Amino acid sequence: MPLKIIPAKSIPAVADVVAMPFTTELGTPEMLRVLVAKDADALLAQGFAGRSDQVAITAGAKGRTLVYIGVGPRASVDPDRLRRFGAQASRAAKRSKHLAVDVRALFTDLNAPDRIAGAQALTEGLVLGSYRFVEFKSKPSKLTLTTAAVVVRGSDRISAAIAEGAAIGAAQNFARDLVNRPGGTLTPAALAEEARLIARREGLSIKVLGRAQIERMRLGGLLGVNRGSTQDPRFVEISYDPPAASVGTLALVGKGITFDSGGLSIKTGEGMMTMKMDMGGAAAVLGFFAAVRAVAPACRVVGYLPMTDNMSDGDAMRPGDVLTMRNGTTVEVLNTDAEGRLILADALCLASEAKPDAIVDLATLTGAVEIALGSRIAAVLGNDDTFRGEVEKAAVRAGERMWPLPLPADYRPYLDSDVADLRNISKGRGGGTITAGLFLKEFVADGIAWAHIDIAGTAWWAEGENAENSNGGTGYGVRLLLELARTFNPPRRTKTRARS
Numbered sequence: 001m002p003l004k005i006i007p008a009k010s011i012p013a014v015a016d017v018v019a020m021p022f023t024t025e026l027g028t029p030e031m032l033r034v035l036v037a038k039d040a041d042a043l044l045a046q047g048f049a050g051r052s053d054q055v056a057i058t059a060g061a062k063g064r065t066l067v068y069i070g071v072g073p074r075a076s077v078d079p080d081r082l083r084r085f086g087a088q089a090s091r092a093a094k095r096s097k098h099l100a101v102d103v104r105a106l107f108t109d110l111n112a113p114d115r116i117a118g119a120q121a122l123t124e125g126l127v128l129g130s131y132r133f134v135e136f137k138s139k140p141s142k143l144t145l146t147t148a149a150v151v152v153r154g155s156d157r158i159s160a161a162i163a164e165g166a167a168i169g170a171a172q173n174f175a176r177d178l179v180n181r182p183g184g185t186l187t188p189a190a191l192a193e194e195a196r197l198i199a200r201r202e203g204l205s206i207k208v209l210g211r212a213q214i215e216r217m218r219l220g221g222l223l224g225v226n227r228g229s230t231q232d233p234r235f236v237e238i239s240y241d242p243p244a245a246s247v248g249t250l251a252l253v254g255k256g257i258t259f260d261s262g263g264l265s266i267k268t269g270e271g272m273m274t275m276k277m278d279m280g281g282a283a284a285v286l287g288f289f290a291a292v293r294a295v296a297p298a299c300r301v302v303g304y305l306p307m308t309d310n311m312s313d314g315d316a317m318r319p320g321d322v323l324t325m326r327n328g329t330t331v332e333v334l335n336t337d338a339e340g341r342l343i344l345a346d347a348l349c350l351a352s353e354a355k356p357d358a359i360v361d362l363a364t365l366t367g368a369v370e371i372a373l374g375s376r377i378a379a380v381l382g383n384d385d386t387f388r389g390e391v392e393k394a395a396v397r398a399g400e401r402m403w404p405l406p407l408p409a410d411y412r413p414y415l416d417s418d419v420a421d422l423r424n425i426s427k428g429r430g431g432g433t434i435t436a437g438l439f440l441k442e443f444v445a446d447g448i449a450w451a452h453i454d455i456a457g458t459a460w461w462a463e464g465e466n467a468e469n470s471n472g473g474t475g476y477g478v479r480l481l482l483e484l485a486r487t488f489n490p491p492r493r494t495k496t497r498a499r500s
């Protein structure tokens with residue numbers, strides 16, 4: 001059961017854990033004596049002073065547990081810090097049923113916009129910190145947090161921010177579920193079915209193409225990758241129309257490889273252990289649509305999701321095979337493990353044909369991005385520096401990290417093929433994330449602003465439990481896409497070219 005979030009004006013009687021954020025300003029001995037008279041000595045004895053990530057626990061009345069969580073100096077309390085506080089609070093309460101987070105003292109020190117953004121982020125944190133993937137546990141723990149009350153004074157706008165934060169957190173957790181589901185369970189058909197359920201729930205339009213339609217549409221990249229599989233491919237087009245006249249159209253493309261064995265260019269055993277995550281881009285886009293009504297962007301948003309696994313059955317795509325993509329471009333496949341770009345090529349062609357104002361794709365595309373930036377920072381590349389900058393700013397506001405890489409024109413010849421228009425791997429040695437981006441760029445129509453986010457590092461967490469993450473899928477991308485759509489301003493058609 002997902003965590004139920006309740007906005008409240010006072011601490012509900014049922015709460016068995018109460019968590020409170022303390023800045024260093026509120027954590028001085030004098031302030032503690034004023035704010036929490038009974039507990040001040042116990043807190044001071046534990047050395048608690050409100051420093052970031054300090055946690056002190058005391059016993060309250062009627063068996064209640066009180067959890068004091070330091071958030072550092074007031075000036076450093078931003079939405080990211082409050083999101084982490086929320087996650088820390090729900091982790092601290094994981095063996096209880098009812099949590100209350102009391103932010104009344106802290107919020108009196110924040111101005112109104114910060115309270116609204118803070119309430120949203122802290123609620124996201126509560127939901128993210130309560131996430132567990134238990135679908136395959138035969139005896140899932142019965143001890144789970146069921147409700148979290150956000151205790152705060154104030155307006156309807158705060159309650160609305162709490163509701164929005166709850167929806168966004170749940171959508172990110174939904175993306176995590178999709179990533180965590182094994183490749184043999186979450187087949188392309190099953191992933192498309194999840195898209196259908198979201199569309200029905202959110203009142204969105206959806207088209208699910210099966211093999212015959214994919215053939216009719218000449219999606220040669222998707223069909224090529226699917227050739228080694230016994231599972232039929234799917235192509236999902238899902239769209240949101242705003243209630244009023246839209247301010248433009250944003251296209252979202254997500255890589256939906258439900259399992260990447262590498263195909264005949266097979267991965268090592270180690271290398272494919274986590275390859276159920278290779279639909280992390282599609283999961284982020286579906287997570288976006290799961291919360292789109294709650295966020296209610298003013299633009300139209302259309303998602304394009306190619307789905308297949310990458311396997312090595314008897315008629316699998318062979319190194320050397322040539323594919324003809326949706327737009328007629330031919331591609332010599334020299335490594336069947338560079339499959340993401342093949343299915344994304346067709347999806348970018350279809351997105352381009354609809355002439356949106358901008359396209360953003362998310363893909364677990366290259367191992368190289370993790371070499372370059374690690375597992376906490378995604379790479380962003382694009383054909384329009386201004387739009388790419390907008391994507392970066394939305395990511396900052398949403399608390400998701402990314403850093404730009406260039407698309408230099410003089411690297412493009414690394415993709416020249418002797419027999420076809422393009423080869424699917426670079427002739428050069430390094431820069432794998434860049435050359436993958438240059439490959440994708442070939443399939444974006446001129447004049448459409450496009451940003452590509454390589455999430456191969458960030459879609460998956462393997463460093464052990466922290467406040468917001470457990471091992472497995474992270475749901476990276478959901479929040480930044482929602483924030484981008486919420487504030488979307490169509491880029492001007494005369495494109496500011498990318499520096500390279």
Ligand code: BES
Pocket residue numbers: 260278335337338339340364365366367368425426432456457
């Ligand atoms: N799905 C992988 C990329 C990946 C690697 C995602 C590690 C998450 C973690 C992708 O399809 C792939 O195999 N890319 C190759 C490209 C190479 C053959 C040019 C890679 O990165 O090694």
Ligand code: ZN
Pocket residue numbers: 260262310336337338339340
């Ligand atoms: Zn691959």
Ligand code: ZN
Pocket residue numbers: 257260278337339340364365
């Ligand atoms: Zn892949």
